[in-house]
Amino acid sequence: MALNPKKHEMPSQAPEVRAHNFSEVALGYTAEIAVAEAQRCLNCKNRPCVAGCPVNIAIPDFIGKMKTGDFEGAYQIISQSSALPAVCGRVCPQESQCESKCTLGVKFEPVGIGRLERFAADWHNEHSTEAPRLPEQNGHKVAVVGAGPSGLTCAGDLARKGYKVSIFEALHTAGGVLVYGIPEFRLPKAIVAKEVEGLKALGVDVETNVVIGKTLTIDELFEDGYEAVFVGSGAGLPNFMNIPGESYKGVYSANEFLTRSNLMKAYRDDPVTPIMKGGKVAVVGGGNVAMDAARTALRLGAEHVYIVYRRSMEELPARKEEVEHAIEEGIDFRLLQNPVEVLGYNNPENPRDPKNGFVTGLRCIRMELGEPDAKGRRRPVPIPGSEFVLDVDTVIIAIGTSPNPLIKSTTKGLEVNSHGGIIVNEDGLTSREGVYAGGDAVTGAATVISAMGAGKVAAKGIDEYLMGKQQVNK
Amino acid sequence: MYKILRKKELNPTVTQMEILAPMVARKARPGQFIILRVNEEGERIPLTVAGTNAREGSVKIIFQIVGATTQLLNAKQEGEFIQDFVGPLGVATHTEGIRKVCIVGGGVGCAIAMPVAQEFHRLGAEVTSIIGFRSKDLLILEDEFRACSDRLVVMTDDGSYARHGNVTLPLKEMLEAGDRFDMIITIGPLIMMKFVTLTAKPFGVPVTVSMNPIMIDGTGMCGGCRLTLIRDGKRVTKFACVDGPDFNGYEVDFDEAMSRGRMYFDFERRAHEEACNLLKGAK
Numbered sequence: 001m002a003l004n005p006k007k008h009e010m011p012s013q014a015p016e017v018r019a020h021n022f023s024e025v026a027l028g029y030t031a032e033i034a035v036a037e038a039q040r041c042l043n044c045k046n047r048p049c050v051a052g053c054p055v056n057i058a059i060p061d062f063i064g065k066m067k068t069g070d071f072e073g074a075y076q077i078i079s080q081s082s083a084l085p086a087v088c089g090r091v092c093p094q095e096s097q098c099e100s101k102c103t104l105g106v107k108f109e110p111v112g113i114g115r116l117e118r119f120a121a122d123w124h125n126e127h128s129t130e131a132p133r134l135p136e137q138n139g140h141k142v143a144v145v146g147a148g149p150s151g152l153t154c155a156g157d158l159a160r161k162g163y164k165v166s167i168f169e170a171l172h173t174a175g176g177v178l179v180y181g182i183p184e185f186r187l188p189k190a191i192v193a194k195e196v197e198g199l200k201a202l203g204v205d206v207e208t209n210v211v212i213g214k215t216l217t218i219d220e221l222f223e224d225g226y227e228a229v230f231v232g233s234g235a236g237l238p239n240f241m242n243i244p245g246e247s248y249k250g251v252y253s254a255n256e257f258l259t260r261s262n263l264m265k266a267y268r269d270d271p272v273t274p275i276m277k278g279g280k281v282a283v284v285g286g287g288n289v290a291m292d293a294a295r296t297a298l299r300l301g302a303e304h305v306y307i308v309y310r311r312s313m314e315e316l317p318a319r320k321e322e323v324e325h326a327i328e329e330g331i332d333f334r335l336l337q338n339p340v341e342v343l344g345y346n347n348p349e350n351p352r353d354p355k356n357g358f359v360t361g362l363r364c365i366r367m368e369l370g371e372p373d374a375k376g377r378r379r380p381v382p383i384p385g386s387e388f389v390l391d392v393d394t395v396i397i398a399i400g401t402s403p404n405p406l407i408k409s410t411t412k413g414l415e416v417n418s419h420g421g422i423i424v425n426e427d428g429l430t431s432r433e434g435v436y437a438g439g440d441a442v443t444g445a446a447t448v449i450s451a452m453g454a455g456k457v458a459a460k461g462i463d464e465y466l467m468g469k470q471q472v473n474k
Numbered sequence: 475m476y477k478i479l480r481k482k483e484l485n486p487t488v489t490q491m492e493i494l495a496p497m498v499a500r501k502a503r504p505g506q507f508i509i510l511r512v513n514e515e516g517e518r519i520p521l522t523v524a525g526t527n528a529r530e531g532s533v534k535i536i537f538q539i540v541g542a543t544t545q546l547l548n549a550k551q552e553g554e555f556i557q558d559f560v561g562p563l564g565v566a567t568h569t570e571g572i573r574k575v576c577i578v579g580g581g582v583g584c585a586i587a588m589p590v591a592q593e594f595h596r597l598g599a600e601v602t603s604i605i606g607f608r609s610k611d612l613l614i615l616e617d618e619f620r621a622c623s624d625r626l627v628v629m630t631d632d633g634s635y636a637r638h639g640n641v642t643l644p645l646k647e648m649l650e651a652g653d654r655f656d657m658i659i660t661i662g663p664l665i666m667m668k669f670v671t672l673t674a675k676p677f678g679v680p681v682t683v684s685m686n687p688i689m690i691d692g693t694g695m696c697g698g699c700r701l702t703l704i705r706d707g708k709r710v711t712k713f714a715c716v717d718g719p720d721f722n723g724y725e726v727d728f729d730e731a732m733s734r735g736r737m738y739f740d741f742e743r744r745a746h747e748e749a750c751n752l753l754k755g756a757k
Binding site for chain 2: 170171172180208209210211214215216234235236237238240242246247249250252253255256259260263264265272273274354356357404405406
């Protein structure tokens with residue numbers, strides 16, 4: 001059989017249909033397509049894809065199982081390395097990780113590793129009835145702060161090693177950014193809930209409505225008998241641009257806009273949490289969060305949605321597939337443009353005019369790419385006199401976040417860097433004994449999989465630390 | 475799930491509840507707030523802690539029935555449960571070095587002002603309380619304030635009870651008579667806090683205001699509660715949930731905060747009417 005030079009296409013909802021609903025965009029491979037795609041894997045000797053995966057899934061091995069139709073076997077291999085396979089198969093930027101290293105990719109399109117992972121995980125969730133084998137308890141207690149990707153991963157790894165793990169979550173639902181940030185059409189919430197249930201079945205406790213740093217401090221967790229703590233509290237305060245007009249009604253941080261829609265279900269017809277729907281929307285930024293906000297606004301009924309990004313398409317940091325989807329759905333990309341002022345309505349005749357204070361437009365300036373900066377990215381430079389106004393009613397700012405101050409300010413001896421990120425060593429250990437950290441709380445806004453990788457590293461670090469202590473005590 | 479231990483109607487539009495939430499009760503300090511959801515599909519709303527009983531593990535909340543969510547909350551009875559109750563959030567009111575304090579509360583804001591007044595009283599400070607209401611039937615907590623204040627002035631806007639007029643009236647008289655407070659702490663409608671600040675300004679007395687903007691998570695994630703401080707001529711963005719809710723009154727851009735507070739006015743009015751109809755139908 002001749003090798004198919006291209007990945008098997010992902011069956012998806014048609015753009016004109018999906019732009020008006022919140023159901024998942026990508027529908028997933030069929031068993032037939034999955035086996036055919038798995039056949040494309042050359043099973044090469046040096047397995048570069050494994051090194052490209054932040055959690056080092058044994059990719060050729062699981063694909064090998066899929067070639068024979070043993071999807072459950074494939075899932076079991078993935079789940080040895082990943083606590084959240086159904087999530088990663090959907091949200092990982094595979095094109096810059098495992099798939100970018102694929103040998104097949106040198107000449108052709110790489111194997112669709114992410115799509116295969118997703119299929120194996122979905123197949124397992126749909127068909128497997130086997131209860132997970134409860135690991136033998138080792139009698140040690142570990143606390144995990146935050147039920148997002150890093151915390152869930154760390155908890156899963158430790159639970160599988162026999163630790164008694166409690167996760168403390170500030171919000172009313174576990175999942176972190178997977179539930180408040182990433183929209184339903186990209187990651188159905190039922191899948192996240194299923195993964196959390198899987199952890200509970202391993203004996204992990206999930207306590208919602210507990211804000212570490214407020215309800216309880218890290219020191220109190222140690223007093224309560226936890227021997228180590230992992231901090232995966234995520235990114236915090238949203239960044240704003242510090243341009244005039246950012247306080248007008250209709251200016252949202254992407255976190256607020258997405259939280260209202262995703263976590264608080266403002267996308268429904270009868271929401272109890274309000275959100276501005278319809279009208280024209282400008283989303284500022286070029287990351288995955290910006291894509292999510294733009295596509296959410298579209299689905300909420302916006303007439304027109306712009307992405308305003310100060311660099312060019314080449315530098316756009318979002319996952320490639322999401323950018324393609326956004327373009328197909330009709331999102332209007334305004335590249336090399338940067339906001340300088342949010343305009344609002346002010347009726348000088350009538351200070352009680354109900355329209356006062358609402359957004360009426362976004363003044364932008366055109367940019368060109370100048371000399372490369374320290375990171376090698378070409379710095380965008382404003383073109384004098386090129387200002388213009390985008391006529392919009394809502395502005396959503398998706399330019400990143402700064403780490404949450406709650407834990408740092410209530411934990412003595414926890415060192416942070418100049419950006420407020422918690423400082424850790426290569427094992428995920430902070431400046432406090434027994435306190436580990438990972439994910440956005442350390443790095444600032446990054447990806448789900450890198451947070452999972454950090455959760456994994458810390459779980460290993462915690463295991464070695466506590467086992468080492470046990471040896472000494474014996 | 476969090477049990478409603480006791481429920482009491484303070485006036486026809488204001489209800490007090492004591493909720494069993496031991497972890498919150500153990501930590502909450504005056505000036506801090508909680509966030510609750512009434513039911514599984516509910517909205518998250520912030521309410522300031524009106525008192526705690528650490529031994530019993532209960533937290534007192536006092537709320538005005540203004541929107542759909544507070545209406546649903548008010549429909550819950552003693553012995554029933556609310557879905558989520560998280561806290562304490564925000565920074566507690568600073569009390570250090572304040573020996574002579576004036577607490578100015580307006581309307582349901584008095585519910586938040588009360589534990590602050592009690593705390594200063596407990597710490598041995600000289601407490602003057604000025605509490606104002608639109609009319610006599612909206613009066614709450616008079617006895618509680620009397621018990622913790624060295625001096626109490628009650629005002630009604632319409633003169634139906636006690637003294638006639640706004641809270642700024644006695645405040646101005648006291649300041650003019652030479653009362654030198656270390657701090658004025660004011661909690662109530664934005665417009666009232668703005669005018670308390672303006673009243674105090676010529677006398678150079680520091681003013682702390684308690685902001686209560688729209689919030690979702692309450693932990694510094696969404697940024698919906700942002701407000702602007704004007705500090706040394708520069709506009710600075712702050713988040714009420716983690717930086718506040720207390721701020722220096724002289725720095726707050728009240729007009730902007732008032733405008734932002736009306737962002738969902740139409741939505742809330744509709745939701746309130748729908749909830750009214752729903753609850754009427756249920757009875």
